[in-house]
Amino acid sequence: MNVTIVDYQSGNISSVINSFTEVAKGKVNLEVTSDIKKIKSSDKIVLPGQGSFKSCVDSLNNINGLVDTLKEFAITNKKPLLGICVGLQMFADIGYEEVETKGLGWISGKVSRIDNQNRKFKLPHIGWNEIEIQKKSKIFKDIKNKSHMYFVHSYEFMPTDKSVISATTDYSTKIVCAVERDNLFGTQFHPEKSDKTGLQIIQNFINL
Amino acid sequence: MLKNRIIPCLDVKNGRVVKGINFIKLKDAGDPVEQAKIYSDGGADEICFLDITASNENRDTIIDIVRKTAKECFVPLTVGGGVRTIQNITDLLLAGADKVSINTSAVKNVNFVKEASKKFGSQCIVVAIDAKKVSEQTWEVFTHGGRNKTGIDAVEFAKQVEANGAGEILLTSMDKDGTKSGYDVDLLKAITECTNIPVIASGGVGTLDHLYDGIVKGGASAVLAASIFHYGEYKIKDAKEYLNSKNVSVRL
Numbered sequence A: 001m002n003v004t005i006v007d008y009q010s011g012n013i014s015s016v017i018n019s020f021t022e023v024a025k026g027k028v029n030l031e032v033t034s035d036i037k038k039i040k041s042s043d044k045i046v047l048p049g050q051g052s053f054k055s056c057v058d059s060l061n062n063i064n065g066l067v068d069t070l071k072e073f074a075i076t077n078k079k080p081l082l083g084i085c086v087g088l089q090m091f092a093d094i095g096y097e098e099v100e101t102k103g104l105g106w107i108s109g110k111v112s113r114i115d116n117q118n119r120k121f122k123l124p125h126i127g128w129n130e131i132e133i134q135k136k137s138k139i140f141k142d143i144k145n146k147s148h149m150y151f152v153h154s155y156e157f158m159p160t161d162k163s164v165i166s167a168t169t170d171y172s173t174k175i176v177c178a179v180e181r182d183n184l185f186g187t188q189f190h191p192e193k194s195d196k197t198g199l200q201i202i203q204n205f206i207n208l
Numbered sequence B: 001m002l003k004n005r006i007i008p009c010l011d012v013k014n015g016r017v018v019k020g021i022n023f024i025k026l027k028d029a030g031d032p033v034e035q036a037k038i039y040s041d042g043g044a045d046e047i048c049f050l051d052i053t054a055s056n057e058n059r060d061t062i063i064d065i066v067r068k069t070a071k072e073c074f075v076p077l078t079v080g081g082g083v084r085t086i087q088n089i090t091d092l093l094l095a096g097a098d099k100v101s102i103n104t105s106a107v108k109n110v111n112f113v114k115e116a117s118k119k120f121g122s123q124c125i126v127v128a129i130d131a132k133k134v135s136e137q138t139w140e141v142f143t144h145g146g147r148n149k150t151g152i153d154a155v156e157f158a159k160q161v162e163a164n165g166a167g168e169i170l171l172t173s174m175d176k177d178g179t180k181s182g183y184d185v186d187l188l189k190a191i192t193e194c195t196n197i198p199v200i201a202s203g204g205v206g207t208l209d210h211l212y213d214g215i216v217k218g219g220a221s222a223v224l225a226a227s228i229f230h231y232g233e234y235k236i237k238d239a240k241e242y243l244n245s246k247n248v249s250v251r252l
Helices: A014-024 A036-040 A053-062 A066-076 A195-207 B032-041 B060-070 B086-095 B104-108 B111-120 B154-163 B185-194 B208-217 B236-245
Strands: A002-006 A029-033 A044-047 A081-084 A109-113 A125-133 A148-153 A155-159 A165-171 A173-181 A184-187 B005-013 B016-021 B025-028 B047-051 B077-080 B099-102 B125-135 B138-143 B148-153 B168-173 B199-202 B222-225
Touching: A002 A014, A002 A036, A014 A029, A014 A195, A014 B060, A014 B086, A029 A036, A036 A066, A044 A066, A044 A195, A053 A066, A066 A081, A125 A173, A148 A165, A148 A195, A155 A173, B005 B032, B005 B060, B005 B199, B005 B236, B016 B032, B032 B047, B032 B060, B047 B060, B060 B077, B060 B086, B077 B125, B086 B099, B086 B111, B099 B104, B099 B111, B104 B111, B104 B138, B111 B125, B125 B154, B125 B185, B138 B154, B148 B154, B154 B168, B154 B185, B168 B185, B185 B199, B185 B208, B208 B222, B208 B236
Parallel strands: A002 A029, A002 A044, A044 A081, A081 A184, B005 B047, B005 B222, B047 B077, B077 B099, B099 B125, B125 B168, B168 B199, B199 B222
Antiparallel strands: A109 A155, A125 A148, A125 A165, A165 A173, A173 A184, B005 B016, B016 B025, B125 B138, B138 B148
């Protein structure tokens, strides 16, 4: 099996590479690339994302044919794709970080700044928070409800169709922290930094 | 609910873990990669490496340690010490660090914080502030591992780095560091009350109660400690169980 981590110059993806390498050990062929041909021929794709919504979208668009290839893979062919952090946020129609920016539009919704309730909540939301599982998800196999995951973000994805939400976390409001629709998965938290439970999620994705 | 983090800090010099008493007298106590793995297996919420002599010496050693550690520890890894250029940050992140902490260079030029957070995202830019009390409710920023005075007010500086895109503040009391007499709670309060980014308390932990004070009295989002974990007085688990028993929420 070929799993590809999309390297589109979206900031630091070393941790994503390290954790997938750890889980994939000898079982899976792991590629880190932005090469369209390699992406097309992979079985699963990981779309990381760090920095701002705008910088990630811009970086994706900078690579000729990448957005179309990803869309064909995940939406048309419904092959497994996991978006992490801003990688998930980009599924939305629109993001409001820095300036209003068009997202990939794969899951209808918007990405807005977390409501800090008049400075009651510190931003970024950094650290370990419990996830509340909202629906059965393939990547949550053997993951207990209220497991701790590592978060670091100031913006949240608000999907229009609530049925895509697979987990939320409590910070100011119930923040959407995982989505699943068909074979499209996204986590706002960082499974690659979430210790053994995070590695289990990566394992579940690889095992799909 | 967001949990309060416990962060063991490994001060590294020439590739070995040391812990200074008031930043001066150093004791050798182990291999950083091995130590980091023990901490992450033991439930540390993050690991922090501080390359304490990096301002003056070769940086390749720490890069190599970060690279090895990142392949074995799957919790966030922060690295600080001698981070002066965008290239230094790039090198550390590529080696596997999740965040870098900037100290002297942030004081010299706050635009460096802005430039770095713009390039890499606020999530990976921690500004380390070393502060020393100058009078009741006033603290001054120090640099170069506590050697140089700056004349800059710590509270004002904290606000400034937040405005320039720092994602977190790592706040060390120079008066308390190495003394094991507890955090400077007044300093912590002064900074946590005037900023809206997470503050990591550092400098002075000698007992588990000090961790409690940092979080509950000082308002810190995370507590950093070195010696109490390092010399085996307490395990991370002891700290978490203690805090939990006092109704401070932690990741158990």
